[in-house]
Amino acid sequence: xxxxxxxxxxxxxxxxxxxxxxxxxxxxxxxxxxxxxxxxxxxxxxxxxxxxxxxxxxxxxxxxxxxxxxxxxxxxxxxxxxxxxxxxxxxxxxxxxxxxxxxxxxxxxxxxxxxxxxxxxxxxxxxxxxxxxxxxxxxxxxxxxxxxxxxxxxxxxxxxxxxxxxxxxxxxxxxxxxxxxxxxxxxxxxxxxxxxxxxxxxxxxxxxxxxxxxxxxxxxxxxxxxxxxxxxxxxxxxxxxxxxxxxxxxxxxxxxxxxxxxxxxxxxxxxxxxxxxxxxxxxxxxxxxxxxxxxxxxxxxxxxxxxxxxxxxxxxxxxxxxxxxxxxxxxxxxxxxxxxxxxxxxxxxxxxxxxxxxxxxxxxxxxxxxxxxxxxxxxxxxxxxxxxxxxxxxxxxxxxxxxxxxxxxxxxxxxxxxxxxxxxxxxxxxxxxxxxxxxxxxxxxxxxxxxxxxxxxxxxxxxxxxxxxxxxxxxxxxxxxxxxxxxxxxxxxxxxxxxxxxxxxxxxxxxxxxxxxxxxxxxxxxxxxxxxxxxxxxxxxxxxxxxxxxxxxxxx
Amino acid sequence: xxxxxxxxxxxxxxxxxxxxxxxxxxxxxxxxxxxxxxxxxxxxxxxxxxxxxxxxxxxxxxxxxxxxxxxxxxxxxxxxxxxxxxxxxxxxxxxxxxxxxxxxxxxxxxxxxxxxxxxxxxxxxxxxxxxxxxxxxxxxxxxxxxxxxxxxxxxxxxxxxxxxxxxxxxxxxx
Numbered sequence: 001x002x003x004x005x006x007x008x009x010x011x012x013x014x015x016x017x018x019x020x021x022x023x024x025x026x027x028x029x030x031x032x033x034x035x036x037x038x039x040x041x042x043x044x045x046x047x048x049x050x051x052x053x054x055x056x057x058x059x060x061x062x063x064x065x066x067x068x069x070x071x072x073x074x075x076x077x078x079x080x081x082x083x084x085x086x087x088x089x090x091x092x093x094x095x096x097x098x099x100x101x102x103x104x105x106x107x108x109x110x111x112x113x114x115x116x117x118x119x120x121x122x123x124x125x126x127x128x129x130x131x132x133x134x135x136x137x138x139x140x141x142x143x144x145x146x147x148x149x150x151x152x153x154x155x156x157x158x159x160x161x162x163x164x165x166x167x168x169x170x171x172x173x174x175x176x177x178x179x180x181x182x183x184x185x186x187x188x189x190x191x192x193x194x195x196x197x198x199x200x201x202x203x204x205x206x207x208x209x210x211x212x213x214x215x216x217x218x219x220x221x222x223x224x225x226x227x228x229x230x231x232x233x234x235x236x237x238x239x240x241x242x243x244x245x246x247x248x249x250x251x252x253x254x255x256x257x258x259x260x261x262x263x264x265x266x267x268x269x270x271x272x273x274x275x276x277x278x279x280x281x282x283x284x285x286x287x288x289x290x291x292x293x294x295x296x297x298x299x300x301x302x303x304x305x306x307x308x309x310x311x312x313x314x315x316x317x318x319x320x321x322x323x324x325x326x327x328x329x330x331x332x333x334x335x336x337x338x339x340x341x342x343x344x345x346x347x348x349x350x351x352x353x354x355x356x357x358x359x360x361x362x363x364x365x366x367x368x369x370x371x372x373x374x375x376x377x378x379x380x381x382x383x384x385x386x387x388x389x390x391x392x393x394x395x396x397x398x399x400x401x402x403x404x405x406x407x408x409x410x411x412x413x414x415x416x417x418x419x420x421x422x423x424x425x426x427x428x429x430x431x432x433x434x435x436x437x438x439x440x441x442x443x444x445x446x447x448x449x450x451x452x453x454x455x456x457x458x459x460x461x462x463x464x465x466x467x468x469x470x471x472x473x474x475x476x477x478x479x480x481x482x483x484x485x486x487x488x489x490x491x492x493x494x495x496x497x498x499x500x501x502x503x504x505x506x507x508x509x510x511x512x513x514x515x516x517x518x519x520x521x522x523x524x525x526x527x528x529x530x531x532x533x534x535x536x537x538x539x540x541x542x543x544x545x546x547x548x549x550x551x552x553x554x555x556x
Numbered sequence: 557x558x559x560x561x562x563x564x565x566x567x568x569x570x571x572x573x574x575x576x577x578x579x580x581x582x583x584x585x586x587x588x589x590x591x592x593x594x595x596x597x598x599x600x601x602x603x604x605x606x607x608x609x610x611x612x613x614x615x616x617x618x619x620x621x622x623x624x625x626x627x628x629x630x631x632x633x634x635x636x637x638x639x640x641x642x643x644x645x646x647x648x649x650x651x652x653x654x655x656x657x658x659x660x661x662x663x664x665x666x667x668x669x670x671x672x673x674x675x676x677x678x679x680x681x682x683x684x685x686x687x688x689x690x691x692x693x694x695x696x697x698x699x700x701x702x703x704x705x706x707x708x709x710x711x712x713x714x715x716x717x718x719x720x721x722x723x724x725x726x727x728x729x730x
Contacts, residue, residue, distance in 0.1 A: 054718055056697070057692065180723070180726060180728045216724070219718060340724070379696075383691040406713050
């Protein structure tokens with residue numbers, strides 16, 4: 001791998017190596033630019049994926065250098081429901097390894113539908129929210145969805161329905177097995193006249209681009225993939241970036257500030273070398289790309305205060321960190337007479353699409369969601385959670401645990417969440433992270449509309465499980481989000497610098513050589529399946545950046 | 557495992573090497589096997605092990621299928637307390653001290669008395685921790701010390717081969 005001297009003025013520093021950062025690094029390096037990728041997490045099993053741990057206990061209690069997710073005790077964060085409360089300890093966690101969240105995610109890879117880019121003009125705005133149109137249309141982004149699907153490797157059904165975004169190219173790979181939960185969902189859908197399809201996933205089902213197809217090992221979400229079937233950034237994108245000889249990945253490198261000069265241009269990044277006693281290093285760069293996720297991206301902007309940018313970098317709108325959407329869910333579970341064995345295969349085999357569109361009149365709330373069939377529980381997880389309706393230990397616990405084993409199915413729903421300005425990421429005034437920097441503080445209470453949405457999806461889940469033939473069904477309680485890996489909206493795109501942080505090409509309105517691309521760019525949240533759109537936005541941003549940089553002017 | 561084998565294990569020599577194990581996590585697999593072969597404990601004294609073993613045997617009892625005792629969960633817990641759960645050592649020592657104020661020997665009590673006593677301390681950190689560790693010991697991979705002979709995995713129908721072809725269950729058959 002190419003190594004750069006930090007004093008060398010590289011073309012691009014990319015902060016973050018996940019769904020967006022890896023796309024940026026790969027596209028920029030392939031175009032011939034010098035790129036340094038900063039990743040605060042460890043290497044994981046980058047380049048030797050066969051060594052990924054499949055042991056549930058050590059995955060649950062990893063050694064520090066084997067962690068694949070951030071640790072809320074070190075990447076400290078706090079949480080409160082509203083600005084009147086004092087924030088307490090938070091449990092927000094995200095992918096934190098070379099490849100980011102894509103190394104361990106469930107890998108659902110749904111596109112946004114065309115109307116999810118202009119909900120304000122199509123359905124109207126809602127009081128108390130920041131619902132607005134995106135500055136980019138589906139037609140503009142469609143070619144980049146296709147490019148992302150084919151380069152990254154997405155498997156899915158090729159079905160024409162208004163419930164799936166129109167595609168200029170089909171998915172490159174056939175879908176994963178629907179599993180028993182998916183088969184039961186299809187049975188229920190027949191009765192209830194719902195549209196169900198196999199899931200769309202960044203998991204390859206046959207050999208593709210030199211990687212092996214999924215072997216359905218079942219130690220999937222939360223684990224690294226030992227056969228490289230999960231199309232993570234670490235196997236699908238970063239090796240191509242590195243192979244150009246233009247790209248260096250620096251793991252264990254925690255950026256604490258994006259620095260600027262007197263003219264307000266970014267000059268590089270200051271970071272801690274975690275494996276070198278947290279020595280501070282300055283990496284010079286002509287242009288900075290920030291792709292640190294929907295929560296760390298705004299935090300780093302707020303940490304990058306200077307005389308010129310007293311409220312944080314790129315924050316003249318005051319909207320850095322605001323309009324946080326961290327993702328709402330909820331559903332129901334049921335027991336079936338025979339084993340489903342959901343512990344085999346990927347997490348999600350099939351999804352109900354019928355409630356994706358908005359139907360405010362009929363449902364009494366704004367928004368929609370995608371329902372996914374699951375049931376995967378690994379042995380320790382199952383034992384600790386315990387059987388339904390039984391004591392938590394003793395002979396009756398054991399009896400029920402054995403009786404219910406492998407017979408459970410759960411509907412997990414991915415539901416719209418409205419952007420509300422008071423839901424935000426900012427800096428905690430007291431708590432510090434393990435490096436002594438102000439901890440992330442999350443403030444969030446969903447809009448009342450979203451509680452109706454969650455209840456609706458819980459009720460539909462109960463109906464579906466009954467229709468599928470469950471012998472016992474139990475519903476989740478409505479539960480508001482507290483953070484999580486799907487965080488979006490915190491550096492929103494827009495044409496007007498007064499009400500947005502980045503422009504339609506992800507350039508910060510206030511800093512001509514700073515590009516911010518990841519979930520933070522989202523204007524509205526879609527149906528809480530963000531990754532495919534994050535990847536497509538990054539391809540589009542990179543395309544623009546390459547063209548602009550080649551003309552010698554990245555500020556356009 | 558028969559009762560005399562278990563008693564042999566509990567009567568085995570006291571252990572050394574806790575520091576070695578802590579330094580070598582997660583390479584404790586070999587160590588776990590050795591410890592079991594020797595009947596050695598790294599954290600517990602033998603009387604302490606007997607008490608925890610008896611609690612674990614009520615959390616996940618022996619019925620018509622093996623329980624925590626046959627699955628050798630006590631060795632899992634002993635290793636846990638010098639590795640990933642080292643921060644729980646005090647919970648155990650404090651809990652055992654409290655238990656000693658309630659009974660001269662929990663292990664020697666009749667089963668009904670044991671259950672009644674545990675019902676009384678269900679809400680304590682100590683009981684909750686032993687409960688969670690017992691269950692982890694039933695269902696973690698055998699090289700962590702428990703789940704002897706994959707007894708736990710067999711009971712819940714878990715196949716650890718990590719390589720499957722659809723159909724997976726009863727409802728996705730073609």
